Amino acid sequence: xxxxxxxxxxxxxxxxxxxxxxxxxxxxxxxxxxxxxxxxxxxxxxxxxxxxxxxxxxxxxxxxxxxxxxxxxxxxxxxxxxxxxxxxxxxxxxxxxxxxxxxxxxxxxxxxxxxxxxxxxxxxxxxxxxxxxxxxxxxxxxxxxxxxxxxxxxxxxxxxxxxxxxxxxxxxxxxxx
Amino acid sequence: xxxxxxxxxxxxxxxxxxxxxxxxxxxxxxxxxxxxxxxxxxxxxxxxxxxxxxxxxxxxxxxxxxxxxxxxxxxxxxxxxxxx
Amino acid sequence: xxxxxxxxxxxxxxxxxxxxxxxxxxxxxxxxxxxxxxxxxxxxxxxxxxxxxxxxxxxxxxxxxxxxxxxxxxxxxxxxxxxxxxxxxxxxxxxxxxxxxxxxxxxxxxxxxxxxxxxxxxxxxxxxxx
Numbered sequence: 001x002x003x004x005x006x007x008x009x010x011x012x013x014x015x016x017x018x019x020x021x022x023x024x025x026x027x028x029x030x031x032x033x034x035x036x037x038x039x040x041x042x043x044x045x046x047x048x049x050x051x052x053x054x055x056x057x058x059x060x061x062x063x064x065x066x067x068x069x070x071x072x073x074x075x076x077x078x079x080x081x082x083x084x085x086x087x088x089x090x091x092x093x094x095x096x097x098x099x100x101x102x103x104x105x106x107x108x109x110x111x112x113x114x115x116x117x118x119x120x121x122x123x124x125x126x127x128x129x130x131x132x133x134x135x136x137x138x139x140x141x142x143x144x145x146x147x148x149x150x151x152x153x154x155x156x157x158x159x160x161x162x163x164x165x166x167x168x169x170x171x172x173x174x175x176x177x
Numbered sequence: 178x179x180x181x182x183x184x185x186x187x188x189x190x191x192x193x194x195x196x197x198x199x200x201x202x203x204x205x206x207x208x209x210x211x212x213x214x215x216x217x218x219x220x221x222x223x224x225x226x227x228x229x230x231x232x233x234x235x236x237x238x239x240x241x242x243x244x245x246x247x248x249x250x251x252x253x254x255x256x257x258x259x260x261x
Numbered sequence: 262x263x264x265x266x267x268x269x270x271x272x273x274x275x276x277x278x279x280x281x282x283x284x285x286x287x288x289x290x291x292x293x294x295x296x297x298x299x300x301x302x303x304x305x306x307x308x309x310x311x312x313x314x315x316x317x318x319x320x321x322x323x324x325x326x327x328x329x330x331x332x333x334x335x336x337x338x339x340x341x342x343x344x345x346x347x348x349x350x351x352x353x354x355x356x357x358x359x360x361x362x363x364x365x366x367x368x369x370x371x372x373x374x375x376x377x378x379x380x381x382x383x384x385x386x387x388x389x390x391x
Contacts, residue, residue, distance in 0.1 A: 130352050
């Protein structure tokens with residue numbers, strides 16, 4: 001993941017800031033737009049070094065398409081998660097078998113890891129406890145048999161990762177790298 | 178607009194249940210989770226009130242409240258870890 | 262009563278129901294980790310439903326389109342920050358020494374921390390971390 005040149009990073013920051021301005025003011029008045037644009041130019045001039053390292057590369061069509069596809073997939077997973085929660089909360093016997101499991105990820109960038117941790121927290125029965133490098137520690141409300149009965153550490157990680165991180169990684173790998 | 182009373186009642190019940198967990202405890206993280214849930218519920222309540230009074234500016238109030246509540250919960254979490 | 266406000270009202274009803282469910286999870290679950298599991302997810306989806314539903318409802322009632330933009334901004338903010346505060350809280354709870362519930366079956370994080378502490382001790386004394 002190399003650093004993009006300076007102009008591309010600056011332009012990307014301006015675009016994002018201006019988009020946020022438009023959404024926050026929620027008006028298409030000409031004065032608002034001009035002032036917001038000038039303000040984004042000004043603010044971006046001294047925030048771009050820490051805001052992005054890939055610049056306009058973030059707006060690659062493939063990335064944008066995957067991000068668009070990720071939203072409905074994620075919302076669906078979230079609704080499923082909540083039906084699961086509803087079942088566990090309303091069931092009179094309270095069917096839970098919690099534990100903390102260990103997963104590994106293939107994502108490299110920090111933004112990607114953050115998105116993965118957030119996605120895991122909002123999907124069925126799992127919540128991220130800590131991230132240490134590429135190791136994820138995840139509190140799982142119902143640890144399945146294949147993970148519980150794993151003989152070795154490697155098998156445990158493999159089974160847990162297949163269940164928790166893999167489905168999101170195929171999207172996030174393209175979006176964030 | 179009559180239905181809004183039903184929603185407000187459901188929100189009130191949810192807040193009362195969270196309040197029970199806040200008062201009973203038993204540990205500090207339990208109380209903090211209750212506070213986190215209550216702030217989330219309050220944000221939704223503020224947006225509902227914006228509609229109830231028909232004023233869009235109240236949504237911005239809800240946004241600022243969400244930002245401040247997020248900061249507060251993060252600060253409490255740092256305190257739990259012993260990093261504050 | 263047009264389609265838009267009916268949809269919005271239904272979303273608000275579903276959202277408040279999930280609020281109720283999250284508070285119920287807070288009462289019923291046995292330890293702080295499981296409480297967080299059930300309550301965070303439901304509260305987030307509940308907020309999404311209530312806030313976006315309110316936006317649709319307002320537009321259906323004849324307010325300006327800016328309502329839906331603003332409500333989507335608030336909903337997105339909640340969607341992005343709620344998992345982070347849950348994550349910070351659960352890590353704080355673990356670090357402050359709250360034990361897992363008796364019925365818990367596996368704790369890899371404790372093993373990991375122990376292994377790390379041993380490795381650090383073998384190398385040298387690194388007292389104050391973050």
